[in-house]
Amino acid sequence: MTGTMSEPTIAPQQAVLPARLTLAGPDPGLRRTDGAWWPRSHDLGDELPALLIALNARWGRITRVTVDSGMWPISPRRMTLAGRVVHLSRCGTAAGRHKICLLSYGIGRCDLLVVPPESPPEEAGRLMEEARDMPCSMNL
Template identity: 50%
Template sequence: MTATPFLIPARLALTPATALAGLLDGAWWPRSRDLAAELPPLAEALEHRFGRITRITGNPTCWPLVPHKVAVQGHTVHVGWFTEQDADKMILLSYAVGRCDLLVIPPETEPDAAARLMSAAALPGNVRAVGALMTDEAEIGLRIRNADRSEDARQAEGRTAATPPQHPVVGARMIELPWYLRR
């Protein structure tokens, strides 16, 4: 009897199956840049919704090894590499459903940033392109780091945290909308 290798589950966020179609079907946060190791758990996680993944396309700039075939659960997934494709996007194809477009979050991304990106990419009806999501996240990360530095400086000076601005309705406080809800 042949032992099946243990697969660590893929870190994946998908739009709800009944959701409005958007530019992306979700996001994937691989643990490494080794596609041969990362693709089997991803294909397994997608199989229940998209069927057996038979082909993928990606941009080779983010992957140090660029295999043209990867063994996945007893079958072979063919890999096409296209420098014209967005470096942070992977397209997975199956005979059953067709196509699944995923934002690929770099493995070295901080967990909080990855969580924000996964949520944004999995929003129903998302019309933001991969590049826009990645750029927005970089700006948000910068704002968070600057806010943390400001808070540290206030605490070092013995001041308390800034209070949120008062809302025009007496007693209510304004809160900042998440970045993906702002216009």
């Protein structure tokens, strides 16, 4: 018997709350972090669609996402969003625990600091502002 596992499909009308996101300006200088994202939970299947929709205008069709397996203990290998497949991979390095890397074919990559969902609003706001304004990477 053959079969395939179905992948999560997210229709545009299913996009729930907008992503809590801050991005650095289009500064021509090199940056290690392009901004910050504060997801509402550790459920990547629930959180990623809103982020991809929010980044669409700036980074186009994101086709690959790399996340840390410690921050996102369960995640699908791929998902379909608005008719396109997004491949997800996980890494297990301490240096990437609070980062997400999004790749868009022909445009480049977007590296975001991930503010832990359980962070108090004041701390999350401070971290997001620092990630947006600082050209170097930050440690959490």
